[in-house]
Amino acid sequence: MKLLFVVNALLLLEISKAAPIRPFQDETSFKEAIQAKNADVFFMRFGYMKNITTRTRHVNKAVKRKEAIRKFQQFNGMNITGELDQETIEKIKQPRCGVADFNESSRDRPLQFNAQAYQWSKRRITWKLTGYTNQLSNSTQKSAFECALKKWSDVTPLIFENTDSFPDIEILFARGNHGDGPYNAFDGPGRVLAHAFYPTDGDTHFDEDETWIFRSGKGTDLEVVYVAAHEFGHALVLGHSQNTASLMAPFYKRMDHGWQLHQDDITGIQSLYEKTTENRFVTESSMVVMVCPFNAENGRLTWRGPPNLYPYSINNQMNATIFKSHDLKLIDNFRSGDYTLVIRNFIAFHVGRYQCETTKNKVAFRHRFNLFLKDTNAIEMKPSEIDCTNLSKVVIKCILKEQNISTWKSTWTHKYNGQLIRHPGSSVNRFISTMTIDACSFHDRGIYTCSWHSDIARYNSSATVEVLSKPVLVDKSADIKDELGFVIFKIWFYSNPNPFQLKWFDNDQVLNGQIDAKHGFRETTLVIPVFGTQVNITGYSVFLQINHTLLSNSLVFQCHIENTLGFINVVFDELNTSEFDEDMYSSSTKEMFSVPESM
Template identity: 30%
Template structure:
C-alpha cells in the first residue's frame, strides 16, 4: 500500500509539474508574439492574471481565425506550435494589412552573407529562391532589387540557435525565420530547418523568403489567412500572385508598379477581422490644403516628436505617422488606445509616449520593431478636473524634463514617475511663458524648444528664454520632414 501511495503521489506531482510547464509555455508564447503586455517597473515580477491570459488567448484566436473560446483547447495548442515566422503579431492589431515602416529609396540591394550549410540546395538555388521571393514585391511596386557584393540593404544569413541578434532560433519546426523592419534590413533563416526548392519534402525557401522580405520592406503580420504575410507557414500553388491584402499593404508604403495594372488573387476568402477599424488616408470634409506628409485634414488635435519623427493627431480620430507618411485610425497605430486624442507627448527620461483623452492617460513604449505597446495597468484616470480634455501636452526641457498639461490659460504638471497629474489647478500660463497663445490646438516639443500650434500657425518658444515668438510660421514648418 505504501508503494501504491508513493506512485499516486508521484503521478499527481508529475501532472502538476506538467500543468505548470504548459501554463508557462503558453504565457511565454503569448508574451513573445505580443498578445500579453510585458511587465515593467514594480510589476515586472508579477504573473499574468487568469483574466489577462484569457483575453490574450482570445486575441490570438481572433488573429489566427480560430473559434474564439478564450480557452487553451487542442486546436489553439496545435496552432501555437505550428511552424511560423518569429516576428511578433503586433499585439493583435486586426486590420487587413499592417504597413509599419519603409525604406526611403526604391533601389534595394541584397546579399546572402551566410548560406545554409545544412540544406541540400546549392548556393545558386538559394540565391534563386531569394530572387523569386523579392520578385513578388517588385511585381506590384516601383521597387527594384539588386544583388550586391558590398554592404547590402537586406543582409541575409542562415544561422542556428543563438546567431547574434538576441532572438535565438529554436531548432527544427517552430520559428522558421525572422526579419527586422526598415531601416534595419537583417533577414535571418533557421539553418536547422529542411530548406527545399519544392513544396513536398521540406520547408519551401522561396515562400518563407517572400514572407520575411515583406517584413524587411515594412509590413507586419496580417490576419488575412490567405495573405503571404499571415504569420504561419503555408504553401501556395505554382504561379500564384500576391493576395490583394499583401498588395494593398506594400503599395500603401511604396505605391504601384508604374509599368501597368497588377493582377491579384481572386480569392473571396471571408475576412477574419470584421470588427477592425477601417483605414482611411483622406477626409471627406472640404479640404483646407495639404498638410503634414501631404495629407488633407481640417484640424490638428495633438502632436509629439519621438527621435526626430513626428506623430500628428488630426480630425478627431486620425494620426499621421511621420516615419511612413501613413494616415490611419489612432487605434491602428496605438493598439487598445483612445479613439481620439486631446494631447500627446513623449518622455525621453521614461522612454514612453503619453496620450491624453478626457481625464485618462495611456502610456506606450516603443519596441525595437517600431511598434507602440501599451504599458501594463494603463489607461489610468486622473481626478484633476482643471485639466480634463487638455488643450496640449508640453514637454519643457530646461535643467530637467517637465511635462505640463495646458488648459484655459493654466498649466498643471503631469508626473510620469507617479503616473498622475498634480492635484491642484496649476499656474497661470502667461505668468511663466511670455506671449504664449491664449488658446492652443497642439504643442510639439524637442530638446531645445516648444512649438505651439494655433490653427494654421506655429509659434516657437526656446526652452532657455521662455518667450514665445509673436510671429507665427506656417504649421507645416513646425514638423520634421515626413519620411515617406
C-alpha cells in the first residue's frame, strides 16, 4: 500500500467514509458545515486533530477542535486565537496541497526535513507523464515538469531523466477518485490542487478540474511549474514548511516569473541530498588531480568517467586499457580506502564528467567532477576596440559561443585606468548580451568586461573604449604672489587627441613672449570623479605668469586650447589685483605641476 503524505493508513481507514470537503461559498455555509462536523474532518485530514473513533467519543471535541485551530493558526503564521474567526475561515478556503501538515509519526511536529528513512538511495531518478491534461499541449506539459524538477536538481546532486519505461515518479492529471482511495479523491475546482507520495514511490497527481497554465495567467489560474515543484519536493522527501515564504508552505501562492527556491527549501533538501559536484576549467597539457571526498575502508570505491560514466576502477583494480589509453593513474592510501584519480596530461579528449562512488549502510554516496578545457575564445566581442567621439552612441555585443550547458547569465564591469567604476546595465537576447552608451563622454573611457556565467562555468572578455573629444576643462585657478609681484593663472584639461594649439590672450590680443608674461605647457596627472569614483587620468596643465603692472591695464585674460575635434576658451576676468579673490576657483584636482618660485 502506498505511503501517502496526506495521512497515515489508520486515518485513511477511519474517515474514508466522510464526504470530500467542498469549497465553502460564504460564511453562513461555512458555519453550517462546521455544525455538520466537516471542520473536524478538515483538521483530521491535514493532521491538526487526531481521529475521533468510537473508542474516543468521550473526548471533548470542542476542546480538541480549539487545540487544532490554534495549531493551524500557528503553523500558517496567523494570529493565534483558537477561534474560527474570519482570518482562519478565509485561510481554510484557500487552494492548497493535499499532503498533511502533520501525521501520527511526526508526534505533533511539522513534517519538515526529518524523513531520511524515505529518501531516494540513488541520484538518477526517472519520471514519466502518463496522464495528460487537455488544457496544455503535451510538449508544454513536459517542459513545465522539466522546469519544476530543475528547481531541485540545481541545488542537489539529483539527476532527473524522462523515460518511456517504468518510472520512479509517475505523473498524471485526474479527476475525483482516481485510485488513491475515496478520502484522497480530488474535490473539483479549489481547495486541494495536487498530492504526492513519499520515496520510493514518488507518484505525483494533479486535479484535472483546476485551470492550469504555464508561466502566465490571471485570477484563479494555477501556474503548473510552481505547484509541480512543490509536489516534487514531497516526492523527494520534504514535508510542509511553517515558513510562509517557502515553496513548501502548504497553501498555493502566485509567484513572479523567474522565482527561485527559498533558502528554507534549499536547506531542507540539501540536508538529505547534499550537492557534491566540482566544476573545473583546466589548462591544456596540465595535470588534473581528483580527490574523492570519502573513502571505502570496509567496502569498495568505484571511479567512473567519460563516456557515459563508464567504470574505470573498483578500489585499486584498474581497467588497464582505459588507464593506458587515457593516461591515468590511481594514488593514495589504498589500505584506508582512499583513491585519487590523476590525469597526467589533460587534453580536449579528457573533457567530461568523472565520478567516485561508494555505499555505506545501504546509502549511495557520489561525488562528481565536471572537467572543461579552459577556452579563452568562448566569447566574441563586437567590436573589441571602439573610438567614440563626444556624444556619439556606442553599442558593444558580447556573444557566447559555448551554448550547450546550463543556464547562462551575463554581467558587465567598467574599469577606468585599472579602477572598478561601475556595473553597466545590458540587454540579453539568448546568447547575446548588449551594452549601450547613449552619449559618449570622456567619463565613459576605459575597459568594459563582459562575463557569461552559469552554475558550472564562467567566461570573460573585454573591449576597449577610447573617447575622442575636443578639450575638456577639468579645473582652473589663480595664485597671487604679492611678495614676488606676479600672478599665476593655471588651467588643467583633458584632450584626446592631443592639443596642437595653445594661445593666451590679453584683452583679445595674443600674448607673444612679452617680458612681463611667461607661459608654459606640460602633460600631467589629474584626479577626477568618474561616476562617483576618484581616478587618475593623463591630462595637461598650462600656466600664465604675469606681472602686476600688466594686470592693471588688462580686463580679461583667456587661453585658447584646440585639437583636431574642437576648442575651448578658458577665461580669467578679474579687473585688478586688489579685487582678485584667490579662492574663487575651487580645485577638485591635485595637479602634479608647480611653478618655481624663481619664475
